[in-house]
Amino acid sequence: MTSWPIIGHTWAVDLLARSIKSGHISHAYLFTGPEGVGKTTLARVFAQALLCEGEEPSCGECRSCRHVAAGVHPDMRLVEPQEGLLRVEQVREVTREVSRRPVEARRRVFILTHMERAHPAAANALLKTLEEPPAHVVIILTAPAEEAILSTLVSRCRVMALRPVPEEEIRRALEERWGEPPERARLLARLSGGRPGWAIRAREDEAFWALRDTAFDLVATFAQNGTRWVRLEAAEQWSRADREKRETLLSLLQLIYRDTLVIQEGEPDAIRNVDKEEVLAEWAERFPRDKVREFIRRLMDVQQYMQKNINVRLALDVLFLSAPR
Ligand SMILES: [Zn+2]
Structure with a gap:
């Protein structure tokens, strides 16, 4: 070899x-x-x-x-x-x-x-x-x-x-070659979806981690406060954001709702956001499963539309209004 x-x-x-x-x-x-x-x-x-x-x-x-x-x-x-x-x-x-x-x-x-x-x-x-x-x-x-x-x-x-590279290989490399602590190496490997280069870059990408916090905050807001106004304001804010940033946010949201669904379907070990187990379990308990599944589908549609020149504001309005509460 x-x-x-x-x-x-x-x-x-x-x-x-x-x-x-x-x-x-x-x-x-x-x-x-x-x-x-x-x-x-x-x-x-x-x-x-x-x-x-x-x-x-x-x-x-x-x-x-x-x-x-x-x-x-x-x-x-x-x-x-x-x-x-x-x-x-x-x-x-x-x-x-x-x-x-x-x-x-x-x-x-x-x-x-x-x-x-x-x-x-x-x-x-x-x-x-x-x-x-x-x-x-x-x-x-x-x-x-x-x-x-x-x-x-x-x-x-x-x-x-x-x-995609097996998660275990990425985790091991992050620990052995890049000296990442075990918990963090596991999280990075999980989030990477089999992409070592992504994991290595994400290690020091503070903007990514901040955006991930924002995505979790957003889901928490949707969960707690269902008002139309709050949701539309978030849509307004994100329609004005930088395109790349918005796309990353949407894929982070997708990952969160996917994790929620995975728990609802009885596979809690398969979640990617392994450090957020608790809050994900709480959402899995509270959100109706069909609403989560429906929202993931809408989210993926919007991600696809975003590749074309659509009305971003309108797409986000509709999307955020349908987020599970
Ligand atoms: Zn040589």
Whole structure:
């Protein structure tokens, strides 16, 4: 078994490590999976192994490995969207570099993340390169799913679909590698939904924890005070909030009501918000089960509508008015 510095995805690591040993390396890879599951991390450690000068790639100790880890290796490039968009200029720069010989290593490795955010012209520019890549080049793309990018791009890549990582592996890694206390490691692993990258980022993301408190406060308000006015005021406030923040709040609310339902259905060990067992049990007792289920369905609908340009205020009004009391 290969030990690359990544949580989970053993099959992918083994497969990639074997391909380096046997020399059967593809020119283009596409790593798919949910945000935070480990696509970019896998791409980085694969790049490190591809460029490693040691006996057992990646050794983590040779000059090349150290340079990749520090992000200064001249033969590796990581390209990420700027202000949410992967621009054609960024891809053109890559296509120019692709044709040049490696500076230090035998290969050049390019990682382009979030291909689903590529401008159509950028995707087309990349397509030309993928049609006839020079022998020394390896290009790694990431996207949430195959369907999220041009099918002509997908067909030129070796696709590797990363699945959520077992919670237990994430919990252990958080304790052993990141020194998280056991209770906190358990909570983070539970909330992560199998996404180690999410868990690692959330450790120090104070805004996330504050928002989670807000979500719990909101449910408590809905539970205690059913007045129309309070609910509409909350809807008003959240319709004006930053989009990303609002989306996170809605997914946190979904998780809370899901936990409530899980307790109502007799599976209290399956809750994600493991530190809030008490209040969740109280809500599970008080809220009618069909209302909770109905609210979760509405919540998911609103989350979907939010992707389009709907009237946010109106959607939240209707949603918050229907929250169980
Ligand atoms: Zn090395």
